[in-house]
Amino acid sequence: MKPSQPQPQPLFHLFFLLLAATAAVSSSSSSPLDPKQLKALKTLTTAKDPCDSNNHSSSTTITCDDASPFRHVTSLSFSTSSSLSLPSKTLKPLSTSLLSLSFLNCPSLSPPKHLPISLRSFTAVSSFHRHGLSGVYLARLVNLTHLTISSVPVSASGLYVVLGNMRNVTSLTISSSNLPGKIPKTFHSNLTHIDLSNNILTGSLRPSSITLLTDLKLLNLSRNSLSGEIPNKIGDLASLQNLSLAYNRFSGPIPSSVSSLSRLTHLDLSGNQLNGVVPSFFSRMESLRHLNLADNSFQGVLPFNESFIKQLEFFQVRGNSGLCYNNTVLSWKLNLGVAPCDKYGLPLSSPPQKEEEDSTLSEEDEEEEEDYGDGDKKEEKHESNKIVLGVAIGLSSLVFLIVFLILLAKWSVLSK
Numbered sequence: 001m002k003p004s005q006p007q008p009q010p011l012f013h014l015f016f017l018l019l020a021a022t023a024a025v026s027s028s029s030s031s032p033l034d035p036k037q038l039k040a041l042k043t044l045t046t047a048k049d050p051c052d053s054n055n056h057s058s059s060t061t062i063t064c065d066d067a068s069p070f071r072h073v074t075s076l077s078f079s080t081s082s083s084l085s086l087p088s089k090t091l092k093p094l095s096t097s098l099l100s101l102s103f104l105n106c107p108s109l110s111p112p113k114h115l116p117i118s119l120r121s122f123t124a125v126s127s128f129h130r131h132g133l134s135g136v137y138l139a140r141l142v143n144l145t146h147l148t149i150s151s152v153p154v155s156a157s158g159l160y161v162v163l164g165n166m167r168n169v170t171s172l173t174i175s176s177s178n179l180p181g182k183i184p185k186t187f188h189s190n191l192t193h194i195d196l197s198n199n200i201l202t203g204s205l206r207p208s209s210i211t212l213l214t215d216l217k218l219l220n221l222s223r224n225s226l227s228g229e230i231p232n233k234i235g236d237l238a239s240l241q242n243l244s245l246a247y248n249r250f251s252g253p254i255p256s257s258v259s260s261l262s263r264l265t266h267l268d269l270s271g272n273q274l275n276g277v278v279p280s281f282f283s284r285m286e287s288l289r290h291l292n293l294a295d296n297s298f299q300g301v302l303p304f305n306e307s308f309i310k311q312l313e314f315f316q317v318r319g320n321s322g323l324c325y326n327n328t329v330l331s332w333k334l335n336l337g338v339a340p341c342d343k344y345g346l347p348l349s350s351p352p353q354k355e356e357e358d359s360t361l362s363e364e365d366e367e368e369e370e371d372y373g374d375g376d377k378k379e380e381k382h383e384s385n386k387i388v389l390g391v392a393i394g395l396s397s398l399v400f401l402i403v404f405l406i407l408l409a410k411w412s413v414l415s416k
């Protein structure tokens with residue numbers, strides 16, 4: 001009988017067996033790792049079969065495909081490794097198959113000289129603190145779908161340098177990276193996540209920047225220096241779930257189109273110079289769970305009832321000196337950090353110089369007024385100030401008591 005499969009060359013067979021023996025650890029796939037890649041990985045790991053090394057003490061995680069006759073490395077992840085380096089010699093044999101590369105908490109590592117341009121996913125978090133990453137270096141990765149950079153300095157004159165030819169990016173994070181420049185005129189791809197938080201971006205959010213982003217679920221531009229009005233086009237982001245424009249210099253009103261963001265769960269507009277009234281449509285946005293409007297210049301009567309506020313997981317409006325609540329609708333117990341309204345819909349207790357009735361202010365209200373501008377942090381500071389004062393009084397009383405006792409003892413010795 002003829003064998004159903006062609007017989008491999010004896011020499012090749014031997015070689016194959018040898019490799020299988022090196023990869024002795026039980027494997028879900030019967031194929032061994034490509035010998036060239038196995039050799040390259042020698043500098044990174046001592047595991048006999050890197051594809052299946054389930055080694056948690058190791059700082060390198062390797063995953064492979066299931067191809068035959070040889071498997072190939074598809075993803076490589078480094079974490080908390082301070083001494084490891086990734087030489088080009090290692091990376092090159094992997095570059096034909098590597099789709100994902102990540103560095104987590106490798107601050108003293110240098111970035112590899114050349115990244116495989118076929119990468120689909122690149123992640124660097126709290127790494128490369130000495131060298132950082134350059135925009136030009138990243139821009140070569142034209143096939144990326146996921147770019148995640150956080151707490152890694154990025155040197156580029158703007159985001160346009162990085163994104164130049166990356167037409168396939170769906171998830172873009174460059175956060176806490178000292179990135180300057182403006183938001184690009186357009187994002188030319190099917191982005192679902194944009195997180196550019198905590199950089200030094202300036203300029204405005206132009207309507208053209210966000211027109212095409214109908215798949216966008218997350219837009220986080222918090223902690224930059226963006227200014228101007230929030231464009232009405234924001235209402236076109238039909239898939240948007242999380243929106244944060246917090247701690248910028250946005251001004252003007254909340255555009256009415258926000259009411260059409262039916263999937264919005266998180267909205268954070270705190271720490272800007274937004275003004276006008278707080279729109280009542282928020283209470284009709286059924287997905288909304290987290291609403292932060294603190295530290296702005298909103299005015300007038302808060303248009304919400306207690307059942308709406310209580311159904312939210314997070315709600316904050318403090319730090320808006322012109323805002324007040326109707327105390328026949330809302331209880332002071334909600335501790336909203338804004339004053340109750342008078343019959344004209346103006347805040348009863350602020351600004352203090354305007355009205356005489358202010359002398360009836362409770363201590364709590366006064367504190368909240370001072371809070372205006374900095375929200376929670378100042379409140380914490382107030383608390384700690386109180387504690388410090390208490391401790392100081394306690395200590396000085398103790399010192400006084402000791403001195404008194406010493407004097408008393410001396411006096412009693414002397415008088416003997």
Ligand SMILES: *[C@@H]1O[C@H](CO)[C@@H](O)[C@H](O)[C@H]1NC(C)=O
Nearest residue numbers: 046047048053055057058059
């Ligand atoms: C796990 O990783 C450590 C450190 O990298 C290494 O010394 C050890 O030999 C590895 N264990 C196995 C079973 O591969």
Ligand SMILES: *[C@@H]1O[C@H](CO)[C@@H](O)[C@H](O)[C@H]1NC(C)=O
Nearest residue numbers: 116117118119140141142143
């Ligand atoms: C990008 O991906 C496409 C499709 O998989 C491939 O044809 C192309 O060669 C890749 N480009 C680079 C620079 O790797």
Ligand SMILES: *[C@@H]1O[C@H](CO)[C@@H](O)[C@H](O)[C@H]1NC(C)=O
Nearest residue numbers: 167168169188189190191215
């Ligand atoms: C964007 O998505 C559309 C539809 O989902 C698709 O036809 C198009 O090829 C995508 N574009 C890119 C650059 O991936």
Ligand SMILES: *[C@@H]1O[C@H](CO)[C@@H](O)[C@H](O)[C@H]1NC(C)=O
Nearest residue numbers: 120142143144145167168169
């Ligand atoms: C990137 O998008 C282009 C179309 O704009 C497509 O030809 C190419 O195959 C995509 N690359 C990958 C890796 O999907």
Ligand SMILES: *[C@@H]1O[C@H](CO)[C@@H](O)[C@H](O)[C@H]1NC(C)=O
Nearest residue numbers: 197198220222242243244266
């Ligand atoms: C936006 O980014 C900031 C800082 O990186 C983070 O604290 C916040 O949770 C993010 N917000 C959303 C809605 O993703």
Ligand SMILES: *[C@@H]1O[C@H](CO)[C@@H](O)[C@H](O)[C@H]1NC(C)=O
Nearest residue numbers: 193217218241242243265266
């Ligand atoms: C929105 O933010 C919340 C809290 O930070 C998070 O749990 C959720 O996954 C985010 N949603 C998206 C689409 O990123």
Ligand SMILES: *[C@@H]1O[C@H](CO)[C@@H](O)[C@H](O)[C@H]1NC(C)=O
Nearest residue numbers: 280283284304305306307308
């Ligand atoms: C609170 O406001 C919501 C939305 O405006 C409304 O549907 C609900 O009936 C109100 N609840 C009460 C108790 O007034």
Ligand SMILES: *[C@@H]1O[C@H](CO)[C@@H](O)[C@H](O)[C@H]1NC(C)=O
Nearest residue numbers: 301326328341342343344345
């Ligand atoms: C407060 O609410 C009551 C009852 O809904 C209403 O009659 C009154 O006009 C409101 N006051 C202000 C200042 O809006």
